[in-house]
Amino acid sequence: MTIRWAGARRDCLILALTVEDLFASAGLLLLWSRGYVEPLHPPPAPRHIVAQQFLALTLQEGRMGDALWPDWWHGLGPFREPQARTVLDHLTSEGFLERDGGDLLVGPHAEQRFGRRNFIDLTAVFTAPPEFTVLRGSAEIGRTDPALLTSAVSGPRLLLPAGRTWAVDWIDWRRRRCFVQPVEGSGGKARWATSMSGGASFALSRAMRDVVLGADPPVKLTRRAAAGLARVREDSRHLVxxxxxxxxxxxxxxxxxxxxxxxxxxxxxxxxxxxxxxxxxxxxxxxxxxxxxxxxxxxxxxxxxxxxxxxxxRALNGLKFSVLLxxxxxxxxxxxxxxxxxxxxxxxxxxxxxxxx
Incomplete structure (x- = not known):
């Protein structure tokens, strides 16, 4: 919660509902005190976007030269040989593109799959927010990062929105929704760090280790928070x-x-x-x-x-244009x-x- 008055210093109050949340908050504040800013990196290996761009260029120009297409992207990493050629060969073999002499044209499979409303589904790369909506019945109880839904698990998949543990019943990949039911008891192995992108990062986890080792974030802690961190250190000191x-x-x-x-x-x-x-x-x-x-x-x-x-x-259904690969x-x-x-x-x-x- 952030409170601001004109001409005053900014003040932020963090309320941790559990010891685990307190621990993560301490690690995050420790990173903040060190001037850490999470680096921004483009998603790796955007092969599905390469496939989409091949089709979009062919749609734009009417045809694409089978030997000249690298000139359009001027050596941009994802469009280099041989990786891009593998994607292109798949598009032609599956009928998304078809050959006419030395040129490539939009094929019948692409028209059937993306041709509705003047190919709007093909030209719009981002059509939905990256988060999944978490629902119990028709009631929305939070949002979660798709990475928490795509990793393979054995047994029930557990999430922790709204301060309690939920088991995932069904995932609607197309509409980016997942439906859950409450789990009785402590929740056991459920990850508590679900508000983070795919769980805690390397930097945050190492900062949390530093907290166990004795590092305190340079902020004012309540007596309950200080006592909570002391318990964390006592319980975890043999693990670091x-x-x-x-x-x-x-x-x-x-x-x-x-x-x-x-x-x-x-x-x-x-x-x-x-x-x-x-x-x-x-x-x-x-x-x-x-x-x-x-x-x-x-x-x-x-x-x-x-x-x-x-x-x-099954998570491939949530990766747009995965059908093109x-x-x-x-x-x-x-x-x-x-x-x-x-x-x-x-x-x-x-x-x-x-x-x-």
Whole structure:
């Protein structure tokens, strides 16, 4: 809540409803105090937009030269050979484009799929906000980032809008809506950081680790907030180290506390393959690995073979123009947006400590 008066300093009051929210807020304020600004990066591998641009250019010009199309984009990354050629070949093989000598024309499949209302669905790249509306019946209870709905999970998919845990019943990818039902009890493994884009980032997770290690954000804390952070530090102090990561064997579980954020941990889980617990939903701070592993040698050479996170293929319905791509490329495009390869590489380069409790 922000309060402003003319000529006065700006004042911001943060109300944390849970200890988890308090912890995340402390990490965020610590980043703010350090002058951190989240960098803006275009979404990686926009192959579906490459396909859309091929069709849009052909529609605009009437025809497109099969050998001259690279001149239109002047070497822009996504339109370079051979990646763009793969997309173009798929468009012609599927009838979205057809050949006439050395030229390409809009094909019958494109007219059937996008031709309504003078191809408006083809020329409008962004037709809806990126968030999904979360509904219980007809009542809207919040919004969520699509990344929380696209990663593959085993068991129910859990969200946390409106201060409680909900299980996703059904996702309407076309209209960007998901329908939920309340879950009784504590919610267990539900991620609380659903208001963030796809979970906590690498930078925020590392700032939260710094909070556990003793860093305080330079703001005024209430006595309850200070006591809450003290409890967080007491409960989590064995899970952190300033120069690396911690693997904890506790009550039959083996947890790797990376403090790397959701996307980096999703990348690490995919890279671990059968070494990771397949039933675990990706968490912002740790990965659960197979409890029969010993030592830390199983981490060796993982940095040389990072894998993309798993994707629920039904989520392709929410990636506009995915129908214009080969299915494997569409899945890879979506998976690249769930990955954090630099964060995963950083974790794998750090020393690790094994702790048995």
């Amino acid at each position: 180290r300033p120069d690396g990561t911690v693997i904890v064997r506790d009550d039959g579980d083996l947890q790797w506390w990376t403090w790397a954020g959701n996307r980096a941990n999703a990348t690490l889980k995919a890279t671990l393959g059968p070494l990771a617990d397949p039933a675990q939903r990706v968490d912002d701070q740790y990965i659960r690995v197979r409890n029969d592993l010993t030592g830390t040698g199983w981490r060796q050479d993982l940095a040389d073979r990072l894998s993309r996170p798993e994707v629920d293929e 080969p299915r494997e490329l569409a899945v890879e495009t979506l998976a690249s947006r769930l990955a954090d390869y630099p964060g995963a590489t950083t974790v794998l380069s750090e020393p690790v400590k094994l702790l048995v409790r």
